[in-house]
Amino acid sequence: MTEINDITNSNAANQFILYWGDMGNQWGVNRSVAQIHALLYLSSKPLNAEQIAESLGIARSNVSNSLKELVGWRLIRRVPVPGDRREHYEAEVDVWEMGIRIAQGRKEREIDPATQALRACVAQAQTESGLDPTALRRMQDMQEFLATADTWFRDMLTVPRPKLVMLMKLGTKVVSLLNLAGGKKSK
Known part of the structure; x- marks a missing residue:
């Protein structure tokens, strides 16, 4: 002991x-x-x-x-x-691997079921008459947000670890890089 x-x-x-x-x-x-x-x-x-x-x-x-x-x-x-x-x-002692596994587990247990439920709600809302168009639009906005977040998460899993670490450490500096790449001047 x-x-x-x-x-x-x-x-x-x-x-x-x-x-x-x-x-x-x-x-x-x-x-x-x-x-x-x-x-x-x-x-x-x-x-x-x-x-x-x-x-x-x-x-x-x-x-x-x-x-x-x-x-x-x-x-x-x-x-x-x-x-x-x-x-x-x-x-698991690799904190990056541990973080990824926790994120994957939470996504599978929480986000994926929410995405499926939202998909069913939007499908039902699109066939119903009398639903306020604002409510439908907000459900669709939420569905699009979750789909974008899901795509981003899956994309991040393919980024090599050293580049992922660098990307995360850049933080908001990424916005400046995006502005430079897009030809816009950053403020």
């Missing part, structure tokens, strides 16, 4: 785990799931469920369910540990 104690004996690590759990809760993720993710992210060695439960003071059954959820999000993976038959887990 030395490995875990090294992590959880650190005030900074404990604060990170608590903060990540709180942030997860604000994003609609169970606090325990987020805390387990934080612990595995900080750990330099794979941990088993018993170690995680003991370290975080979380019930073993809660740890098992949380691990399944994190595996489903592809944020952690099972790894074999020589001489130990228990399942051990380690987190």
